[in-house]
Amino acid sequence: MPITLTILEPIKLPEDVKVQIFDVPPAPVKGAFSDIPVDVGPQYEGQRVRAPDMYVELGGTKVKYKFELFKVRGLEEIEDGKVILIGPDIPELKEGSSIPYAVIIEAAGRGLELEGEGVLERRIHEFSNYIQGYMHLNQRYDIWLRISKRSVQKGLNSFKYIGTVLYRLFKSAFPIIEKLRIIIITDPRVVELLYPQAMKVYEERDRRALGLRDEDVDMFYSCKLCQSFAPTHVCIITPERPSACGAISWLDARVAAKIDPKGPIQPVPKGKLLDPVGGEYEGANEAIKKLSNGAVQRVRLYSLFDYPPTICGCFEIATFYMPELDAIGLVHRGFAGVTPIGLKFSQVADTVGGGKQVPGFQGIGILYLRSKKLFQADGGWTRIVWMTSELRERVLDAIPLELRDKIATEKEATTIEELKKFLIERGHPIVQKWKEKEKKEEIKVKEKAPPPPLPTQPQIQAPQLVVQPQVVSPTITPQQMLFSPQIAGGVVLVFKGVKIRAEKIVIKKSSIGESK
Helix, strand or coil, X not given: CCCEEECCCEEECCCCCCEEEEECCCCCCCCCCCCCCCCECHHHCCXXXXXXXXXXXXXXXXXXXXXXXXXXXXXXCCCCCEEEEECCCHXXXXXXXXXXXXXXXXXXXXXXXXXXXHHHHHHHHHHHCCECCEEEECCHHHXXXXXXXXXXXXXXXXXHHHHHHHHHHHHHHCCCCCEEEEEEECCHHHHHHHHHHHHHHHHHHHHHHCCCCHHHCCEEEEECCCCCCCCCCCEEEECCECCCCCCCCHXXXXXXXXXXXXXXXXXXXXXXXEECCCCEEHHHXXXXXXXXXXXXXXXXXXXXXXXXXXXXXXCCEEEEEECCCCEEEXXXXXXXXXXXXXXXXXXXXXXXXXXXXXXXXXXXXXXHHHXXXXXXXXXXXXXXXXXXXXXXXXXHHHCCHHHCXXXXXXXXXXXHHHHHHHHHHHCCHHHHHHHHHHHHHHHHHHXXXXXXXXXXXXXXXXCCCCCCHHHCCCXXXXXXXXXXXXXXXXXXXXXXXXXXXXXXXXXXXXXHHHHC
């Protein structure tokens, strides 16, 4: 029987596609997950399944089409307690392979609002990681999951178990949800068919989030959803700076705090504005100090170098600093090439992530590139000189018109030397900054240089003084002799009442002694 599937518009599935529908059984009395073949709990958050240990990879960097989506539906639109699998199940997947993958969760409830979709969607990340051996990274169109060989051997051999866990966790955490249906798609054709519709949903959410300014609100929000991966990391979400994962805008955060008052997203009073350019707020500092257990004391939301925001590992874009150019590059997740500093995305990500404040290296969401306060403490777009071509095309309309042909991609420059040449040829604003810096350094060098020596006067050689006591009158004792200052042409000796000019005088100490 032909089956249709809808995100925004219904699509007809291929006739030969395999579809299985599972009913979620009631949770056992002896334990909510005692019927699941592997352990389930928050203790597995932050787990890693390494390539040699994985049975299969779902999504990730090797496949183009993958996504996860949370949709709010009407109560009459969905049937509660169903897990629908479209495509092959786990045993039918080739061991060691990477496949296109999608998860769609549809929920209905009288108090559910469309504005809450992004927030609930982000919880897929958290709840998936509760399953032992089921690693979940990233969000939206960047999801990357792995199932471990060991968990498959223990009995995690069907997506019905994964769907069942997600169903029970969502229903337990959010009583507002009355009906819930889980759709898991492993057929590459169906994932590709639905992908454009999912992208439109994300874009519409982002568009709604762009209208507000920080000055329009008196409340920011903190998110510690990723502390299982980075214990000292806290996102401060504002109207002009969304979460680094790109999944939660200020509007999403506001809804999340209402839906789950004790959850990972909490309101943060802005407090006193300490730095309008860097974006430092007293309230944000207090929140991040508390939530990071004192590991982070200050944060400037719109700075790249001075107390920059921390990051976990789920960011969409990594920034990297190039000291040779005093400039910034951007590399997005999924770029397989090498940046001009000789590092791949994964290597830059290792520097950026982990809840550290690393000047010049930061993880951000794509939506932040559309913010008017993008890195405003450090020059904004004028400091960016390189980005991947795919990312450039995606945010081209956000790049100032005068800079669009002045920012290089991997197609124009793959090394620092090539990049510098490109920037000079295109007249990027950073080049003028280099010139100004050179002038300042020249002035400093001149100021520090010692003054030139004064012209020297010709020295007059002093005449040789030799005093011979035998020429001195016996009536005059040495004590009666006084030497006057030397004058040109000789030495003047002054005796009592007598002045004698001598051209040459020799004094012998021993003779003087004998004269006594």
